[in-house]
Amino acid sequence: MVMTPPPPAPLPALAGPRFLSRDGIQPLLDLLRADGRRVIGPTVADGAIVMDEIVSADQLPRGWGDDQAPGRYRLVRREDDRLFGYNLGPSSPKAWTFPSLVPISRATRSEGKVTFDPVLPEPPKIAFLGIRACEIAALRIHDRVLQGGPFVDTDYAARRADTLIVAVGCTVSAPTCFCTSMGSGPELTAGHDLAIVETEDGLLVEAATPAGETLLAALAARVATPEERARATHEVAATRARIGDPVALPGLKERLLAQPDHPRWAEVAERCITCGSCTSVCPTCFCTSVTQTTDLAGADVVMNRTWDSCFSPSFAKVAGGSFRSRPRDRYRQWLTHKLATWEDQFGTPGCVGCGRCVTWCPVGIDLREEAAAIAPVRPPEPVIAPVAATPGAFAVGRVSAVRSETADTTTLAIDRLDPAFAAGRPGQFAMVDLPGFPPLPISISRFTADGLVLTIRGAGPATRVLCGLQPGDEVGLRGPLGTAWPLDRVAGRDLVIVTGGIGLAPLRPVLDAVVADRERFGSVRLYYGARTPADLLFRDELEGIWPHAGIEVALTVDRAGSDWSGPVGVVTHLFDRATWDGSATHAFVCGPERMMQATVAALAARGIGAARTWVTLERHMECGIGLCGHCQMGSLFICKDGPVFSIAQLGDTFGREGI
């Protein structure tokens, strides 16, 4: 078969924007009305600029602007006569595409029989005049929510079917605007038929659809000059620059959903009066209820779809009570839906950054401020480039001190190392090599001013030789490698550390950090299990330094002679019947994997869930830098992606046999 090239696309009838004087808006209005459309545009009413039906250009808010701030809206006179020199008011196209009350069904009930007749709307043809990029983004969101799935809201679909949009690119902004962060403005990119940018010169009008081209052709406007075009581009760009990037969207979903227990939810609820203003001015909020109005006999019923709000007390009510009885739960539901869970449901955030919820909140709660407080962007941890970062290279360190911890475990202090080692973080490890033996991943059990400390159990030939090193001996090191315990996440919170055996070694730097800055953390509890009393590591710290620093230390051993008066049994017995509250506690766990599984289960039973529990894993490693392939676990490399993971991150792979 011979392929023939497709015919060239027809050139647009009109290339580039046209210029209209401000008075040229009336002919446009006339054209839209002649097309049988109700024109919904901005007008001044009740002390605000609202959307309403417009028949004459005289109704437009010529020369009006506004002063907006959290909880504040005032009309102000502009010094010029711009038609679109205002920022968004309380009303949005939602009032026409998704009215606050529409009948959806007529029903009857008579002598035990019932009937339902869906009401099919006969909406007017509408043209929106003057709506902004963020509002078009909101319409796109409603399109997805209300008609993008398997079930369609027929009323919305009918109203939306023939809407024509004459949009305005923003050359003004309010302090409450944040479309730039949400990716919805201020530039007009899609979804409109005609785009207007208003400058001091007048109106630059550009068609984006055939319907728009027809209108533009009928307006017989001249082509805009390059200078006029440049001014329009500049004014919209200046708007973007003025707004800046007030909401850190990348990663916001994950950061927010990780904070269901943040104290700020309760704090904001102290101010929130759960009035639902935010949801009624929001252009994307779509939650509704069905209200029924009946005749006196109750036989003829009209079912109305009415706007509802997740802030209303009855919103989450069932026969047994409300699932979200507390204001903090309702605020969290609203904010996390807008900025996080909406994305899972519909592919984008449910917020377009119009700022209406900020302006129209009677107590001035600012969504941007709340999101930043509850889900702050943590400055990225400085990346410590490991030293000797190729499989064949090792930095040479010198053993400066040796301490025998137990019969088979030795602690080596290593100094004269590259400063990168000392800048490592608790939980990281080093690949350690002696020529003639395989390189081994060894936990760093302390960071010192000019080096680090390794605690090694002599379990095989290489580790036994390492344990036998003497002061002055040299050893090869690569590191510091891998992820760290998330100390920033637990700052200000309660921390539980559960370790077994040699597993205390990678947690000692965490305890060092607690001792160094005790005020940074809430309560800190260490539960440590060893094989026998003689196998307990770091006795000085366990018995002196840590308890004196206000760390609650509890020890247990698997077996003991009669000289041991402490607990004997598994480490979980130290806390499974304790009375502390785990609902806001974080846990760090290290030990043999089977012990960690039992611990994670016991912690979960105490209310410490997968997102607040971290473990460190051990796997065979030859390189420690993601090149040798040995330490794979599912989709993770333990060396690069770990060794510290949250249980939520590991999911089902944690504790599964043979992964």
Added chain:
Amino acid sequence: MNDQATLVATLASTWFATGLAPAVSARLAALARPVSAPAGTVILREGEGTDLLGVVITGRVALRTLVPERGEATILTVEPGDIYGWSALVPPYRATSTAVAIEPLEAIVFPGTALRAALHEDPALAAALYPRVLLAVSRRLTATRLQLLDLYAAEQVRSW
């Protein structure tokens, strides 16, 4: 711990006996008496008859077993809130290990014979108490299995 009300309240403060129905709690307290013992007291001897089921209030009880040439090895300690002497409820009513108070002990004890008779004649008491004993014993059994794995041993130590 010298009156009935204190006894009931003390029992209710332990995880073993917390949340019992008032009638059950009263019945149990009627059988109970507080005991104290200095550190070093042998409470039960492995293989001998178990006369008392005890709930530790304060202190620590070591459960020990004699291993030839190793002496007495402690395999578990009973901490506050937990029970010792559960063999008082299970034939042949003989202790499975030696129990020694290794810290000064305050406990509430139930005479085995009287408790068994009460459990036999009072189904409500039996229905309330047996699951708690079973829970305490199963918690211990699960832990013992983990201990048996000897997880903290060096790699080359294999006992099978």
